[in-house]
Amino acid sequence: MARTSLILHLQLVLFVCSMIVDAEAAAVSYGLKDDYYHNTCPSVESVVSRVVRENVSDPSSPFNLRFAAGLLRLAFHDCFVEMSVSKRGCDASLLLNGPGTGKTAPVSEFVTGFEILDYAKEELEKTCPGVVSCADILQHATRDSVVAVRSSPSSFS
16 A cells, blocks of 8 residues: 555656656746856756765665655745745745744644755855855755656665
8 A cells, every 4th residue: 555655656756747847948938047057066966966866866765755755845835835925936935944934834844855955055065155046956956856766766666
């Protein structure tokens, strides 16, 4: 039963990812660029990818699917669930520390992935201080985690 539930969740993850790919095509009209950090922080992709692989694609970790699902959930709620009139789009407001923030809300107790994002930000600050936004780290990490889970043979065993 748990295996069936896991497969259904994975199918949902893949479906949402296909929607994200469709959204990438729309990004062109908004002036978004794949290589935005090419000059200011060229290592952003490799740093985030390494951090994600260390936490998500480790077959010995029972949490690899949970982390990937948690990151996808964070990205969804950050970008598609409008919490207030002033909130528009992906702003990483869920990642803010402190009382009364999304990160400290009671429901966040059940969300995984914050640790991965914090570690990725910490690593990026060593090479590119103050350059890469948390919203971009969230999107890169979410993409990389879904790819890592999809590529991992342990995901289906």
